[in-house]
Amino acid sequence: MAIYFLSMINTSEAKGYRPKEYQNFDDLRFVCDDDDPNAVVINIRPSLSDDELERAIITALKVKLAGECWWLSDKIKNELGLPKEQTTITARIGEADTIEVDVYNFGESLSDQHKAQIVNIIMTAARINNGEIIKKVKYIFIGKTDKQNELTGELTSGEATLRNNYQAIQIYPHGLRQDKHRTGLPSSFEATVAHEIGHVFGDKLLADWENEFGWKKVEQAVIAPGGRAIQKTTSQPCVSDYAAFDPAEDLSDSVAVYLLDPEVLKRIHPGKFKFLEAHLPILSEVVHVKSENKSGVDIKLPSIDNTVKYKVTRKKIM
Ligand SMILES: [Zn+2]
Numbered sequence: 144m145a146i147y148f149l150s151m152i153n154t155s156e157a158k159g160y161r162p163k164e165y166q167n168f169d170d171l172r173f174v175c176d177d178d179d180p181n182a183v184v185i186n187i188r189p190s191l192s193d194d195e196l197e198r199a200i201i202t203a204l205k206v207k208l209a210g211e212c213w214w215l216s217d218k219i220k221n222e223l224g225l226p227k228e229q230t231t232i233t234a235r236i237g238e239a240d241t242i243e244v245d246v247y248n249f250g251e252s253l254s255d256q257h258k259a260q261i262v263n264i265i266m267t268a269a270r271i272n273n274g275e276i277i278k279k280v281k282y283i284f285i286g287k288t289d290k291q292n293e294l295t296g297e298l299t300s301g302e303a304t305l306r307n308n309y310q311a312i313q314i315y316p317h318g319l320r321q322d323k324h325r326t327g328l329p330s331s332f333e334a335t336v337a338h339e340i341g342h343v344f345g346d347k348l349l350a351d352w353e354n355e356f357g358w359k360k361v362e363q364a365v366i367a368p369g370g371r372a373i374q375k376t377t378s379q380p381c382v383s384d385y386a387a388f389d390p391a392e393d394l395s396d397s398v399a400v401y402l403l404d405p406e407v408l409k410r411i412h413p414g415k416f417k418f419l420e421a422h423l424p425i426l427s428e429v430v431h432v433k434s435e436n437k438s439g440v441d442i443k444l445p446s447i448d449n450t451v452k453y454k455v456t457r458k459k460i461m
Contacts (some may be wrong), residue, residue: 147172147213149233150427152394158366160282163225163440163443163444164225164444165214165215165220165225165444166206166214166215166444166445166447166449167215168215171208171447171449171451172449172450172451173200173201173332173451173453174451174452174453175203175452175453175454175455176452176453176454177454179425179452179454180430181452182452182453182454183204183208183451183452183453183454184453184454184455184456185200185203185204185207185452185453185454185455185456186203186455186456186457186458187199187200187456188457189311189457189458194437199282200455203452205449206236208372208447210308211308211309212445212447213282213306213309213311214444214445214446215447216316217290218243219309222288223247223249223284223286223287224249224287225249225405225442226245226247226248226249226442226444227248227249227250227252227438227439227442228247228248228252228253228436228437228438228442229245229247229248229436229438229441229442229443230245230248230253230258230261230356230434230435230436230437231243231244231245231246231434231435231437232246232261232432232433232434233264233432233433233434233435234243234269234274234430234431234432234433235430235431235432236264236268236269236270236274236428236430237273237428238275240273240274240278242269242274242277242278242319242320243366244265244277244280244281244282244283245281245282245283245445246258246261246282246283246285247282247283247284247285247442248285249284249285249286250285250286250287250288250289250316251287251316251319253285253319253419256321256411257319257332258434258436260330260332260333260336260446261283261336262432262434263297264333264336264337264340264402264403265277265280265432266430266432267402267403267425268280268337268340268344268402269430269432270426270428271344271423271424271425271426272423272426272428273426273428276343276344277340279310280310280311280340280343281309281310281311282306282309282310282311282312282445283311283313283314283336284306284311284312284313284314285313285314285319286313286314286315286316287316288315288316289315289316289317290315291369292369293365293367293369293370294297294368294369294371294373294385294388294389295368295369295385295388295394296367296368296369296370298315298316298317299315299317299396300314300315300317300318300320300331300335300338301314301315301318301335301336301338301339301343302315302339302440303339303340303342303343304342307343310443311427312336312339312340312343313337313339314332314336315318318331318332318335319332320332324383324399325383325384325385325396326382326383326386326396326399326400327382327400327407328399328403328404329384330398333382333403334399334400335399335405337398337399337402337403338395338396338398338399339395340396340398341395341396341398341399341402342391342395342400343409344398344423345391345394345395345398348394348423349390349391349394351418351422352390352393352394352418353375353390355414355418356377356390356393356414356415356418357377357378357379358375358376358377358380358390358393359373359375359376359377360374361373361374361375363423367388373388373389373398375389375390377390377393380412381393381396381397382396382397382400382408382411382412382415383396397412397415397419398419398423401415401416401423402418403427
């Protein structure tokens with residue numbers, strides 16, 4: 144049973160009536176500090192003249208920061224817009240670490256059922272390996288525009304790899320459906336969130352998964368209905384037709400069933416259950432969870448300190 148506790152989310156900053164805006168590069172001040180161990184390290188070509196140097200440093204810093212902080216990336220800001228809703232989920236694992244996941248909704252309002260399902264998955268996933276894995280998911284984006292799945296050619300439900308650098312997964316409007324998921328799980332939405340988290344979990348396990356479950360390289364790639372070249376195939380049964388497209392999808396769909404209905408996976412695919420149980424053990428520790436909803440001007444957007452310290456190395460890049 145989960146015990147609820149009050150998390151210390153500071154809302155005092157969100158009292159103003161200005162529309163929230165993202166932090167941008169004009170807000171930042173770049174300060175060179177060779178002695179600060181936390182300074183951002185950038186590498187500049189040794190051949191640059193002093194005149195070119197300053198501009199090269201600023202450019203390199205911007206590229207690096209936009210690659211790590213999604214709210215500084217113009218591409219992402221233009222694509223997503225400003226969030227309409229924020230749900231902050233706080234979970235404490237045992238007596239030790241606290242994790243926080245921010246759900247930013249850029250599209251239609253989420254129902255209470257959607258929110259409860261997200262909390263349920265975060266809570267389950269936080270119990271794996273003492274929270275080591277869920278720490279890689281800091282943000283869940285609910286997007287406002289659909290896109291095509293490059294395997295099926297139909298609308299896609301979610302995306303993990305695209306947002307990997309930002310420790311984010313994204314769910315598309317098509318993924319909000321509550322109908323039966325392709326794996327047989329009762330809710331497409333809930334299964335999609337679990338599936339995308341599965342991609343984050345799965346990266347390190349993929350080579351072993353391929354070996355264990357007979358995924359082999361095909362001699363000539365087959366083009367999937369959505370246009371992607373399929374490089375691998377398996378003769379072993381999968382939890383869904385979609386899982387049979389690709390080993391990473393097989394692993395992620397299996398993780399979704401493992402998280403949401405482990406008994407079914409154990410019964411129907413005992414080998415896959417055993418593999419996941421060995422690598423992603425769900426520990427029985429109590430996870431304390433709280434979720435807090437904000438909308439409009441109360442939404443808090445992430446930011447970094449306005450003073451960015453950096454140091455420059457001048458190594459030759461081979
Ligand atoms: Zn996937």
